[in-house]
Amino acid sequence: MLGLMQNWPLTVDKILDHADNWHADREVVTRSIEGPVVRTTYGQIHRRAKQLSDALLELGVERGDRIATLAWNTDRHMEVWYGIMGIGAVCHTLNPRLFAEQLCYIINHAEDRIVFTDLTFAPLLAQHRDQMPSVKHFVVLADEARTRQAGIPDAISYETLIAGRAGEAAWGGFDENTAAGLCYTSGTTGNPKGVLYSHRSNYLHALLTLQADVMGLSVKDVVLPVVPMFHANAWGVTFAAPAVGAKLVMPGQKLDGPSVYELIVSEGVTVSAAVPTVWQMLLQHLDATGGRIDTLKRVFIGGSACPESIIRGFKERYGVEVFHLWGMTEMSPVGTIGGETPAVARLSYDEQMAYKLKQGRCPLGVEMKLTDDAGAVLPHDGKTFGRLKVRGHSVAGAYFKGDGGDILDQEGFFDTGDVATIDDQGYMQITDRAKDVIKSGGEWISSIEIENIAVGHPKAAIAAVIGVHHPKWEERPLLLVKLKDGAAATKEEFLAHLEGKIAKWWTPDDVVFVDEIPLGATGKIDKKVLRTRFEDYVLPGAAAAKAG
């Protein structure tokens, strides 16, 4: 027997409709690409997004068509999102930090019909235009004059495109499982793969983040999403903020310390979200200038593990609470969130730090399990490493066009590719990427954990740990160190530095000093390259073990 409640599809157009109905005058403030800080409201964004929908329909856009954006966090980018999604087309966010060939691959794979671009990226698109045959129109997010100077000969000006339109396009009215967004993961192996979000998954993800123990945004908040809309949906903030009528502050392309600081102070930002490097830059700016950020209460940090110095710096010097937020493109992206359980809240500040450094706990809507390689569930004891697998209403079930094949296990869980622990309080901690973890005698060693300690050696510029074949143990850790310019060191110095900080059997079997450690497109160490480079490396003692 079915219930008799109203049929009310969860489509994201309802979010901006709600903001327009109940928070029409709430401000959205943007550091524009043209330079000045510009001010608009949810009411105006709603009106202009509707006008864009009119224009898209006139351009022949149909439900399911992929329309790309290559843009920073701005009011216009937000209008384009809702204008596209509202009519059932798919907003494909392109990541400008990718190499041009990857961008072209992604645009072609998605078969994008239109690309909306900030002035910043117009030259790049102009240069590669002939490699994007599916694209019929380029729309520059600027006025007519600036568009004409942007370098794409027949580009359309966004302002001209929407000007004077009635904004009468109907929004929603389709299945809530209709595709709404597309974002490619920059996988380290193979081609990028597309995650195809639905209206339902985005809507539910917004509600998930709105819980008090996740982001808990309020109408009284002023939210600065530094994390870009092109990277995992700005962690959902551009859905969550209008959902509650929080004031939104968009940083445009200026993410440096002084620029972020200026917006926090001038707009009274209370909540922000960004990757650790942004916070590092802000802290350095504050410490150097004596600046204060008294309105700021909470910051969410994700993208990579947040150093203790940032957490302590914000809390001890500026009274700001830092929350780890872990997720991935395939999770829309939120998976876990820091914050205290009642038991952790009773600990001392220093004792709490161990928990604050973990990736956090999963809210309702995210299911999580640790398994061994055979799929058997592992205990939540804070020590046992396992493959981290997730399930939920906002987790990918497949990649676009079936790339990567069947990505779920028999119970419907998606393998994150991470290795993690979960403690008895429910805090998850990423210990490594599954492909980077070192398998030694049936036990797992975290390459990241050793790297993080090794890089703390005063002479180290960068450090990497990889597993190298060992005849007896299967793999053993090899530490690679690039020293700081002019520094000289011995293996023994580095091994002594690790001693007592890691289990004895984790100690690398060897240390090699290298001139260069390769980085991937997103700035992370490219261990695939390193593993190939050291494929035939013979560890000291390996030959003996083989002989013995």
Added chain:
Amino acid sequence: MLGLMQNWPLTVDKILDHADNWHADREVVTRSIEGPVVRTTYGQIHRRAKQLSDALLELGVERGDRIATLAWNTDRHMEVWYGIMGIGAVCHTLNPRLFAEQLCYIINHAEDRIVFTDLTFAPLLAQHRDQMPSVKHFVVLADEARTRQAGIPDAISYETLIAGRAGEAAWGGFDENTAAGLCYTSGTTGNPKGVLYSHRSNYLHALLTLQADVMGLSVKDVVLPVVPMFHANAWGVTFAAPAVGAKLVMPGQKLDGPSVYELIVSEGVTVSAAVPTVWQMLLQHLDATGGRIDTLKRVFIGGSACPESIIRGFKERYGVEVFHLWGMTEMSPVGTIGGETPAVARLSYDEQMAYKLKQGRCPLGVEMKLTDDAGAVLPHDGKTFGRLKVRGHSVAGAYFKGDGGDILDQEGFFDTGDVATIDDQGYMQITDRAKDVIKSGGEWISSIEIENIAVGHPKAAIAAVIGVHHPKWEERPLLLVKLKDGAAATKEEFLAHLEGKIAKWWTPDDVVFVDEIPLGATGKIDKKVLRTRFEDYVLPGAAAAKAG
């Protein structure tokens, strides 16, 4: 094109599964019906609810079967909810405050197969047992010994029923639109009508209430739902609290000031929800005893409008923030919530009071409109009265078995039966019931507003205002007053008391002193009876108007 996210049905069993997985040791504390305060955890509730599911399946319960509960807020009641809903049966909450004949009508209309009852209500059921032919089993929420003394000869003891079972019943796995709960509204006209909640509507309602600007429960909260599970789902708290792992404190049958106070203090309650009379009793107890409730931060008040004295009393004497919460059974029940917009937050405390007294603003997921009788949308100016109509994911689309016919307008909105205003900040205020509003010369007069002022006259025990036919104006207000014992008053005294407090044209055309003002089952003034009683009443001036 559909998105490619996981298929993850929104079923409420996932909420208790989540609590069991991540908050297993979090306490649920109950003032038991037997007397003592008993302590359990979400983990144990989950295990016992699963055991109950086993038992229900053995009793032949199938998906869609209605299983009733007649019980206070307790841990066992919660187990029964989840045990029933988890296997796709329908948990039908019976309201013990209804007259016995209404209860029998509802049980028969729902065709309940099993009734779970607290010891408190066993005598009532025993007495009327032969009027409930569909009921095959009565289960008393007690141990075997107490069940044997409860007065229902062949009743099953709940503890005996679940004892020793493996708890292996599968939960969920069905369509999220599957019916989960049934609750009858005690309409003032006609028979009670059943609202049939779905898993989806309950799950989404929980997420709606979890937003920071609604209830915003946190894992660190200790929540006391005084509002009963049999009345509009305890405002969703028994879904929302386990969803975040908040500690739950269940008051059982003792809702008096000292009992509620004792639980707040002994358990460290931080959030509570109840009707105004409960808060009135608590305030009186605190004021009389000098008691402190320092852990309590927020209380939600609904069911009827909260007097200013309660809001001020809590805030000024105990530092507790009071939030109006308005809703109805047909809305699962939350419709609007008090709380400050940034503009209201900037006002002085006294200026804020005007907003705190209103019913509040609607969160995402609730759509709301005001219309005139013809369905035309009215402005949100804080003055214009209109019929209040609602739409959303947790709003009824029809009543059980089609009672009441088609209850939605052409746009899918449900008419709440209330007349309200909405101001430019979005705050809704109920001004009257649609059937009680007085239509005078095409304009509407709020009977409630006049009553509330009239009853403030020191000589009034109770006051009612009804519309009486008028040949020129269609209707004009008539004020009926029951004086306090021994008091004597004139019409002029009451009209003078109203002067300046209401618009001149709202002034009642006459005042009649009566010996009795009839109340309905839920304690509200029965205006239908009054209107019938005064059907032929001729107002002063009416005859002249007719002649003129």
